[in-house]
Amino acid sequence: MFTVMIVDDEPLIREGLQTIIDWEEQGFAIGAVAVDGKDALDKLERCSPHLMIVDIRMPGLDGLELMQMVREKYRAMRFLILSGYADFEYARKAMMVGADGYILKPVDEDELIEHLTAVRKTLEQQARENRALRGKEAWLQAILTEEDPELPPQDVLEQLDLHWPHYQVLLIQVADPVEANGLQPVSVHRVIAERVQQEQLGCVFDAAPYMAVLLRHSYRSELQLGLLRDKFQRAVGRQAGHLAMAAGSPVDSLRQIRHSYEEAVCWMQQRFFLEDDGVASVYTAGRQQEREAGSRLIDVGELANQLSYALGIGSGEGAARLLDQTAAAMRDAGMSELEVKLAFVRMLTTAIHKSSMQQAERDAAREDKLAWLGGIHSQPTLNRLLHYVKAHVEPFAAASGKDSSDLIVRQMIDLIQRHYRDHLKLESLGDVFNYNSAYLGKLFKSRTGEYFNTYLDMVRIEKAKELLEAGMKVYQAAEQVGYTNVDYFHTKFKKYTGVSPSAYKKKS
DSSP, X not given: OEEEEEEOSOHHHHHHHHXXXXXXXXXXXXXXXXXXHHHHHHHHHHHOOSEEEEESOOSSXXXXXXXXXXXXXXXXXXXXXXXXXXXXXXXHHHHHHTOSEEEESXXXXXXXXXXXXXXXXXXXXXXXXHHHXXXXXXXXXXXXXXXXXXXXXXXXXXXXXXXXSOBEEEEEEEOSXXXXXXXXXXXXXXXXXXXXXXXXXXXXXXXXXXEEEEESSOOOSHHHHHHHHHHHHHHHOGGGOOEXXXXXXXXXXXXGHHHHHHHHHHHHHHGGGSOTTOEESGGGHHHHHHHHTSOOOOOHHHXXXXXXXXXXXXXXXXXXXXXXXXXXXXHHTTOOHHHHHHHHHHHXXXXXXXXXXXXXXXXXXXXXXXXXXXXXXXXXXXXXXXXXXXXXXXHHHHTTXXXXXXXXXXXXHHHHXXXXXXXXXXXXXXXXXXXXXXXXXXXXXXXXXXXXXXXXXXXXXXXXXXXXXXXXXXXXHHHHTTOXXXXXXXXHHHHHXXXXXXXXXXXX
């Protein structure tokens, strides 16, 4: 028994349709009656009809608009259109949207039965195909999960349409579903399953957390797999989210599809480092091997320092370049997806915190500025992650001001005052300010009368004097102001004060 929903704004039509024929005799039961398009949408989830009989002209949401909205989510829904008069333009549009029939009011009993018979046959055929697909999926699940699976007999293979020369497993996942009105995962599964069936590409089965497609032809290049991915992405639309895909190698027998599946799972877990629109597979393995050949020594703290300099002086371009360099270094270091994401969160949290210190108006809003960091974990690829981070970081940097010469020097001085403990070098500041380090050195000397390193030493020594006066030990004061070598600290301190640190401490 199939379920039908009647949608019409005229009470007499709604009541008449419910009694004009014996619905059960035609294989249908009336599940819901709606007074307009909005009411139909509200009742759709509860009723789950197989067929909707819809008035084409209703106030608010008309029949065509309702059909289009329902079709986006329920691709298998059948429709019969009602109209009070012959409107061939509406009829043409209705058929284009996918209506199964067009009925004029007042409804003729025989005409309605004729349309219902045709719809019932279509639904019965769909039901048979769905049962066959469920049987096929059960066999595939057994082959994938059992150590030594028993294959179906030859006649069953042919009956299930699984007797193919080649098999290849493709895994699909909605990596970043966008706004809530996009296609839900179940609908994405339905759309792709319909496309696979229509084009006889193979069959679809569940391999949680992925959707799996067993391809009946072998795809033996990155280009072929990329074109297949584009086909599926176009079918579901961008609003459904970014489709992440990975493929195992082609195999020659059903018994081997477990190998293709396990290989696809492995590639899916590594696809974070591939291009946004690529399909992870053995054909992209070369880039993975290059990545794994790198070193894991990534100094996140130093990267955070450099990024904080860029943010503090308002250099969006410098910040973007540092982010690109950081991503490349992490990729080449062989870090996992989780390691990369955690490192980015840590680096950005530290950098934003440092750049916001001593700036009360930013400090008050720092929590708001950090809220977006949680979105890093939902980015499906490294490229997407970079784009997401830059979109949030660049406005933050831009708010710090313009890059005039005087402003740059003032910002360099402010940077020294706030980061004198760090390993500051003109070379690293050159990257931050997007200027040659030699030019920065000359600019700083012309405005302050001191060389950069000299000014840095002077600030450090003044800070050290304060610490010594407060009773701190010499080696502790040296470390606190950025000198890792105590003897070097002694030399610098005596150069600028005329006495040794120990003597100064005793004197104070």
